[in-house]
Amino acid sequence: MNGDNLHQRSVPQTTTILKTPHNISVTNFNLKKTPNYAPSQTYCWSFADASFLRWTTADVFHLFKYHPVPCFFAVSLLFFMGVEYTLQMIPPSSPPFDIGFVATDYLHRVLVASPTLNTVLAGLNTVFVGMQTAYIIGTWVIEGRPRSTIATLFMFTCRGILGYSTQLPLPEGFLGSGADFPVGNVSFFLFYSGHVAGSVIASLDMRRMHRWELAFLFDTLNLLQVVRLLSSRGHYTIDLAVGLGAGMLFDSLAGKYMNNAIAPDYGDALYTN
Template sequence: MKTTTSATITATIPTPYKRKQINVDGGFNMEEEEKKIVGIMTDGVSNGFYGVDPFFLKWTVHDMVNVAKHHWLPCFFGFGLLFFMAVEYTLPMVPASSPPFDLGFVVTRRLHGLLSSWPELNTLLAALNTVFVGMQTTYILWTWLVEGRPRATISALFMFTCRGILGYSTQLPLPEEFLGSGADFPVGNVSFFLFFSGHVAGSVIASLDMRRMQRWELAWTFDVLNALQVIRLLGTRGHYTIDLVVGVGAGILFDSLAGKYQECIRSKSIAAKEAFFS
């Protein structure tokens, strides 16, 4: 005897979605309601604007006086920004047919006249400058080959590579009043990049390394010789002022980058050793 089982299927009808009635005429503000939902509704300045509390709104007169008193250097640079903005936007541009204006050339006009009328003195100073370049090179190589500290050498390699790229990318015209000498470095009146000065940058790299090793007298000697080198290069029109100033910055920059490179290599080496012995 067979038993028949019947299943009853009851269809469930979903309840119609009831939309929220928004009374537009009743003053309901959708933007404020949304801010309340996401939790960023504020009551004005005391809690900030949209979750941000502006720092400058907390300043007092006492704070401003302290800034000017204890942070005078950034304030000076702030005034410098405004001053040179006014100079830049009102200064007439140098015509394309005229040589570049260089303030360093103006300051060293008398020295240039002396060297142009006295070629022997120009050659002597060029030879002494070449000796100074040899001193820089010798010291930088000494720190690596003898003392086993490669930072200055790495910095010089970084610097001269970047100088070559920039010097080739923008080849500045040789100043019209340039006084060359066969005794100047590079010896033999060969062509060279103007931007930026490798003479100055190399001296800065060597001086910074001397300071790290507390060779203060030697560092100050290099700084004085570097300053004399800058004056001579301006007097002979061997570099523009911007080449020399950027040379100082390049020496500082690439010395710092060489230090960061060494730290990176050292940290990777330590991590590799820890991973090997773990």
């Protein structure tokens, strides 16, 4: 599927593509014949060139048929606009509302009643963090592929800046453990979750290398990690959700960096995969 097109109907060879001022082809819907402008010509836009004037009922039906996800997002936008504009704000004197805390309330009470179980789960989570770290560093020092290492450096740098810029209060009911990471239950930034972001970076690299079983294992452990962090109130839900997106974002940025980097003096230290 071509992501630049809003539907997949075949375009007749006689169809002329409208040239925008930046020479970008507009193929959103069927277009009436419009003049072709050479790159050197000055383009003068008029209201008659507006894209919606060429939309037909068939175009709208094809939009819903071939692109249900953007349509769902459009409906969601309208829904959450209504929710946001009618929502009663949480007063400053109250703890933040977190839907993840609500969903894991039972597990939180279990951990409160069993400090030993909380310590065991924290230790297992720390082992998983060690697995992430070993894999990400290993892709560079063993396999000569530094993309994941660079992505992790980008990610933690940005996390430090954002975490310091807006310091969130420790969640009410936080259950710390000496076996947790950072080991010793020292202070840490809440926004965003480096646990989740690091897991995603490692999993994405595994998929690039077709290590499907290992990627599935990491994704499963990451999901269990999310449940555990919510149950122990170690992170807000928004920290975990943004951590997921951050892992994807910084892996992509590291890939772009690797594709554009020119470092002849480093040899194999900067391999382009």
